Amino acid sequence: MKRFPRGIRAFSRFAAVAVVACAALQASLAWAQRAAAPASPGAISEEREIEIGEEYVGALLMQAKLLDNDAVQEYVNQVGRWLTSNTERPDLPWQFGVMNANETGAYPIPGGKVIVTKGMLRRLNSESELAGVLAHEIAHVVRKHQLQNAAPDRIGAINAPLDPAMEFEADRMALVIMSRAGYDASAFVAMLRNLQGGGDAGLQLLAATHPPLQQRIAQIEPLLAKLPKADRNKGRERFQKVRSALNR
């Protein structure tokens, strides 16, 4: 049996120490990782949440760009930002965007963004109804519903349909957020009816990812009696201005 050369001997001693150190490090890292693993959504930092959201919205906006109308974008941001000021997360970097797409859709984005489609805006009859759509998505963001998936860091997980219980919760929260912000919560039910009666065109996504509209209406309608009434036509003029800009 040949003796190892001096270099190898020195190396093997070094390597033995290094390997043991590495193994210890790996074990402790694995432990730390498990400790940091987002078993609950609270474990994801707000910074990371915003980062995930930016990644997601950047991909979403590959499908269709933002509508090229600053007045419309500003208006949706005004209504949306005011709603968020009446939630538990008023200081997220909230941003709202109207996507230039004819389908009916609205997207909550982790970390404080909400995208609605032009097609959705066209189906709405008032600022209160717009507030209803935005408040529902805001509720998902406030309660971090999308981050309660098994693998919240994966974009696909953000994209997965949410648990029906979360949709019902977001509906109930939307009513309250609207009321807090001075809107009449019954406009939310009117908006759902409106979507239901507006025909199926462009509604496939909503149907594929949400509980049936009839069920949602049945769940929340009894709650309206608990909330203050308000003028359902608040902001009528500014809403009409935006609506007519969309039809041009």
Add this chain to the structure above:
Amino acid sequence: LSTSVKEYENSHTSGAYATDFLRFFRKKQMKNIALNQWIALGFMALLLAAASLDVAAQERSSTSRQSDLKAAPAANARTLTSLPLNTEILIIGRDGGWVRVRAGGQDGWIPSSNLKQNVTVIEQSAPTGGFLSWFSSVLRTDRPQVTARRAQTATIGIRGMDDGSVTVAKLNPEELQRLKLYGLSRNDAEEFARSGELAAQDIAYLDANGQPESRTR
């Protein structure tokens, strides 16, 4: 001369004897040292092997069309091979609209749009059996999952807006930037509310029975 010869003889014989003795002695010792070193090396190899037997979530998918496997995430990168439709691949990384995959023992990049939309995420340990797997289970901290195999289906990309189907998308940094520019401050929103006659009220969330949630804002 005679003294130098004597010296030579002396030194030669004694030197030769000494060297021979040393050689003899070392040979005996060397066996032990070498054996120790072999054991140490073997132990290190075992440690390394065990440490690398980590439970990792693997993302698997397959190609949705015939696709060139590129050496880098760029259309003009060298083509390593061509993957036929339905080639099973392991996802090992992502970069923009490109996915780094392992297929047939080769690593390379394909456009994410050439991947099937359903990605299976498999969390599994590498079962080797015997001492090694016991050893790795000692090293690992998430022991209960040693033989557990969990599969779930996740998706990459973004849901299609029309029908809920999924399409894989790249990122659009310009639009993201635009979106950020539209964002308003809390003060902006308060000003809007004042001019729009929207007064804030303190109301608790309601549970499914219409009762106020204990958690208030």
